[in-house]
Amino acid sequence: MADLNDLSALMRSARQGDDEAYRRLLGEVTVWLRIVVRRGLVSAGRGAADCEDIVQETLLAMHLKRDTWDEARPIAPWLRAIARHKLADHLRRRGFTDHVDIDDHADAPELAVEVDPASPLDSRQMLASLPERQRRIVQEISLEGQRAADVARGLGMTEGAVRVTLHRALKALAAVYRRDRS
Numbered sequence: 001m002a003d004l005n006d007l008s009a010l011m012r013s014a015r016q017g018d019d020e021a022y023r024r025l026l027g028e029v030t031v032w033l034r035i036v037v038r039r040g041l042v043s044a045g046r047g048a049a050d051c052e053d054i055v056q057e058t059l060l061a062m063h064l065k066r067d068t069w070d071e072a073r074p075i076a077p078w079l080r081a082i083a084r085h086k087l088a089d090h091l092r093r094r095g096f097t098d099h100v101d102i103d104d105h106a107d108a109p110e111l112a113v114e115v116d117p118a119s120p121l122d123s124r125q126m127l128a129s130l131p132e133r134q135r136r137i138v139q140e141i142s143l144e145g146q147r148a149a150d151v152a153r154g155l156g157m158t159e160g161a162v163r164v165t166l167h168r169a170l171k172a173l174a175a176v177y178r179r180d181r182s
Helices: 004-016 020-044 048-064 075-093 123-130 130-141 149-154 159-181
Strands: none
Touching: 004 020, 004 075, 020 075, 048 075, 123 130, 123 149, 123 159, 130 149, 130 159, 149 159
16 A cells, blocks of 8 residues: 555646556555445444445545645545545445434443432523523423424524534533533
């Protein structure tokens, strides 16, 4: 396997019309991608059976998007980003979701939470520390169980914006909790 700096040089030459450099680039990148994709599949709990499909999709994307690579930057992060997106797309098409079902771990002793009754946390106070929109989103989704799409419609926001706001609000609540506990 060639040094990644050599791959950058090969890509530069290939973009200038050197067919031999492009052939060598594809060969070297293929070897490197197989390693990267196989690792990604294994870390997602999948076998390596689909590795070649993902490698080929990544190579095709690299070919189609080769003009977007900034020659002043190393090629490895650019290739890795393409491979990561192709891997994520592949896993999503196969029904992979990156979540843990909490019911599977409800009885685990290491998840038991000890509450100190002498220092109760007032959730109303914690929620009151949030800006109005964040507070409403937390209440409607986390406490009332509404769907993000329904909350988004009610607030005139996109569902994605509601999810981002919820994430930021929960992060802020965690910071308040940590501050109050210390």
